[in-house]
Amino acid sequence: xxxxxxxxxxxxxxxxxxxxxxxxxxxxxxxxxxxxxxxxxxxxxxxxxxxxxxxxxxxxxxxxxxxxxxxxxxxxxxxxxxxxxxxxxxxxxxxxxxxxxxxxxxxxxxxxxxxxxxxxxxxxxxxxxxxxxxxxxxxxxxxxxxxxxxxxxxxxxxxxxxxxxxxxxxxxxxxxxxxxxxxxxxxxxxxxxxxxxxxxxxxxxxxxxxxxxxxxxxxxxxxxxxxxxxxxxxxxxxxxxxxxxxxxxxxxxxxxxxxxxxxxxxxxxxxxxxxxx
Numbered sequence: 001x002x003x004x005x006x007x008x009x010x011x012x013x014x015x016x017x018x019x020x021x022x023x024x025x026x027x028x029x030x031x032x033x034x035x036x037x038x039x040x041x042x043x044x045x046x047x048x049x050x051x052x053x054x055x056x057x058x059x060x061x062x063x064x065x066x067x068x069x070x071x072x073x074x075x076x077x078x079x080x081x082x083x084x085x086x087x088x089x090x091x092x093x094x095x096x097x098x099x100x101x102x103x104x105x106x107x108x109x110x111x112x113x114x115x116x117x118x119x120x121x122x123x124x125x126x127x128x129x130x131x132x133x134x135x136x137x138x139x140x141x142x143x144x145x146x147x148x149x150x151x152x153x154x155x156x157x158x159x160x161x162x163x164x165x166x167x168x169x170x171x172x173x174x175x176x177x178x179x180x181x182x183x184x185x186x187x188x189x190x191x192x193x194x195x196x197x198x199x200x201x202x203x204x205x206x207x208x209x210x211x212x213x214x215x216x217x218x219x220x221x222x223x224x225x226x227x228x229x230x231x232x233x234x235x236x237x238x239x240x241x242x243x244x245x246x247x248x249x250x251x252x253x254x255x256x257x258x259x260x261x262x263x264x265x266x267x268x269x270x271x272x273x274x275x276x277x
Contacts, residue, residue, distance in 0.1 A: 011047050012045040013046055013047060014043065014127070015043075015126060015127055016044070016257035017041075017042050017124060017126050017256075018041045018121050018257060018259065019117065019121050019123045019125075020037075020040070020121050021037040021057065022107075022109070022123070024095060024108075025115075027093055027095075028088070036059055038058070038059050038060040039057070039120065039121050041057070041257055044125060046086075049078060049079050049080070050077070050078065051078075051079045052075075054072070055072065055073040056070050056071070057072075058070045077090030084098060085099070095107065097125070098112075098114065098138070100136065100137060100238070100244070100252065101133055101136055102131060102135060103126065103127045103132065103133060104124055104125070104252060104254065104260075106123055107124075114238060116265060117264040118153075119154065120153075120154055122153055122242075122262035122263075122264055124255065124260035124262040126255040126257075126260055132254065133252070134246075134249060134250040135252075136236065138239070139217070140220055140237045140238065140239050143240055144188070145181075145188060148180045148182045149181040149265070150178075150181075150267075150268065151181070151263040152264060153177050153263040155174065155253075155259050155260070155261050155262075156175070156256055158173075159253060163247055164233065179194070180195075180269060182194075190212055191209075192207060193208060193224060194206065206227075208226035208228075209227075210222055210225065211223045213234075215250065219236060219250075221237070221246070222236075222243065233245075234247075234250075236252065238262075242263070242265070244263075
């Protein structure tokens with residue numbers, strides 16, 4: 001199933017996005033843990049200590065961006081901001097979001113850790129009037145790698161297609177990402193990566209090198225360089241489980257109500273597809 005959310009006031013800020021249905025999200029929205037949900041679509045509006053939320057949720061309708069038997073949640077509540085954290089309160093429940101920058105909010109769990117999405121959706125919400133800034137309110141630390149690192153997600157298509165010179169058609173509305181980062185077993189430093197999709201065969205996956213670059217203000221960037229393509233890709237580390245796409249000027253990309261420019265960490269790789277005999 002899927003869900004959509006909205007907020008409205010004078011001089012409001014508006015954020016949209018589609019997320020999975022973590023237990024913290026269900027609790028805040030009053031959705032039963034037994035409801036089958038593929039995703040939740042949000043529209044969030046707030047200003048002056050108040051918010052208004054309108055959500056749609058349900059099972060995905062094949063071939064569309066909508067739901068089968070769509071359900072809705074609509075309510076208002078109190079908003080408190082402390083430093084880079086927004087705390088939304090309603091009817092005895094609350095949920096918090098981290099202001100990644102003025103364009104992006106990311107949902108948090110009960111311990112104020114960034115929620116980890118899946119191969120379809122992340123927990124990032126996107127401003128409907130982005131300023132496209134390189135502002136970044138997170139200061140991650142570089143931790144010891146488990147080999148390999150596996151990330152997945154779906155992003156909007158057109159902006160990345162132009163940025164990476166991929167020449168996608170106008171009909172392309174999403175891109176699927178599945179990246180396996182390998183490190184040297186002796187030094188622990190970045191070695192190579194492979195990129196493909198679910199049901200992949202490793203022999204057909206894109207391959208290349210990757211580097212860890214230290215950016216301004218202590219930022220950690222995974223710089224991805226394919227072997228056989230004339231582009232490179234920069235992924236900004238949010239924490240050990242979240243990566244954000246940035247452009248060549250370090251500005252974070254801003255998604256839409258369907259997809260965000262966020263990759264989510266998997267515990268382990270998918271099993272490779274078996275060759276047909």
